[in-house]
Amino acid sequence: MTMNDAEAAAAEEFDEREAAADSAAATARHFANISSAAGGTSGKPTLEDVEAVNAVLRSEAALTADAAMAILDLDVLLQRTPTDSKIAMTLTESLSRIPAELAVGDRVRSLAFTVAMRSPSRSLLESELQVVNIVVPEGTPAMSPADATNGTHLVLGRGIEWEVVRVESRDGQTKVTATVVDVTAAPVTLPDDAAFLDAEVMPARLPNALELACKALTNDPGSGSLARSLFWAFAASEVFLPSPTPVFDGSDPTGQVRLSLNGETCVAVFTHPDRLEAFQDDMHPVPVDGLRALRSVPSELGLIVNPGSDRTVLLRAAAVTAFLEVIAEL
Structure with a gap:
């Protein structure tokens, strides 16, 4: 190798490292944007922010602790603003990964967050070889990104599954009609060396959004934005109330476990069955919608999460009442 060849190779390697560093920094910014939005310290994420998370969910980028938190934060953001009615949306190959040669009866599940368009103009679809028109049911987690053009784009919850009901080809374009049949997100598994997992929780379990919100607030207990984010995460999560006897019919637990913390009497609630088992292993975890749990607590009592x-996080009675008043105004 001549000197010129060596210099060219070194320059190429330097450029590749610079590009990798720039890409890593951009990805970190995308994750930070999502987490800031979930914490209430910034506006909505952009389509590029969502695409950075989707690259991880499609195994095109590494699943790091920051990426995992961004995924869960985006889950929380979408759960705050579910669709309030049935809506028609359009998927394109440029926005979403659509399999080729779809047939009636085929089912497609996206592991990533689905980016769709509402009432797109004909010009936006002219260059697409295949488009999918889907019917999204009421209550589907959804969010309009910050850079949505006239509200056209919508980000739907990850794990959306849709079924093809009609396929037709016209003017060189395949048009597929489908309906959403499931909106259950697949679990995300972290690598074993995820440092932010609490020691008492099995490393195989990814902390849920509520647990991450609790951790963030205990690290910065004076943060008002993190406290607000915690309430939203709580309301959008499934929580677990302890019961001395099993409950199988969806009813409330038989009695409440009340504790005193900082001079306030609180009802105990847990973010996962393993948290309850670590606290009191002879109690049975009863899954309850977080908002239902908030509404079921007497107004003079607060909530203590993961005692x-x-x-451990204390939700004071006055704060619970104030949050429910905000909910009632939505």
Whole structure:
């Protein structure tokens, strides 16, 4: 190799490292944008922010602790603004990964967040070889990104599954009609060396959005934005109330476990069955919608989340009442 060849190779390697560093920094910014939006310290994420998360969910980028938190934060953001009615949306190959040669009866599940368009103009679809028109049911997690053009774009919750009901080809374009049949997100598994997992929780389980919100607030207890984010995460999550006897019919637990913390009497609630087992292993976890749990607590009582752990969070009675008043005004 001549000197010129060596210099060219070194310059190429330097350029590749610079490009990799720039890409990593951009990805970190995308994740930070999502987490800031979930915490209430910034506006909505952009389509590029969502695409950075989708690259991880499609295994095109590494699943790091920051990426996992961004995924869960985006989950929380979409759960705050579910669709309030049935809507028709359009998927394109440029926005979403659409399999080729779809047939009636085929089912497609996206592991990533689905980006769709509402009432797109004909010009936006002219260059697409295949488009899918889907019917999205009421209550589907959804969010309009910050850079949505006239509200056209919508980000739907990850794990959306749709079924093809009609396929037709016209003027060189395949038009597919489908309906959403499931909106259950697949679990995300972190690598074993995820440092932000609490020691008492099995490393195989990814902390849920509420647990991450609790951890963030205990790290910065004076943050008003994190406290607001915690309430939203709580309302959008499934929580677990302890019961001395099993409950199988969806009813409330038989009695409440009440504790005193900082001079306030609180009802105990847990973010996962393993948190309850660590606290009191002879109690049965009863899954309850977070908002239902908030509404079921007497107004003079607060809530204590994960008592006995190093991430215990107190939701004072006055704060619970104030949050429910905000909910009632939406």
